[in-house]
Amino acid sequence: MTKPTKSFNLVRIILSDLLRHPLQVTLFLLVLVSAAAVVLSSHENRQRSIVLEQLMQERDRLDIEWRHLVLEQSALTEHNRIETLVKKQLDMHRPSPDEEVVVRIR
Numbered sequence: 001m002t003k004p005t006k007s008f009n010l011v012r013i014i015l016s017d018l019l020r021h022p023l024q025v026t027l028f029l030l031v032l033v034s035a036a037a038v039v040l041s042s043h044e045n046r047q048r049s050i051v052l053e054q055l056m057q058e059r060d061r062l063d064i065e066w067r068h069l070v071l072e073q074s075a076l077t078e079h080n081r082i083e084t085l086v087k088k089q090l091d092m093h094r095p096s097p098d099e100e101v102v103v104r105i106r
Helices: 002-020 022-076 079-089
Strands: none
Touching: 002 022
């Protein structure tokens, strides 16, 4: 029976000390809460930095792809290139006025 009495006495001593120094206990709890807030804030900041970096890399990749597509579009729409392809691959030429045929639609 001596063990429960000793543990009860220890709890009573701890509670009495806590009640005797409320300012110190409050400050200690505030320090713990502040430390937890700093840890959570740092973690959130790191997570957002990682997401920002990924988004910036994606933006750069899309920007490079867009520039390549603009260059490809300008190269594909050049009249000289189209004329050359038509002449070489399809053996086409611009018709002379004698070769023109006018079709009338009613």
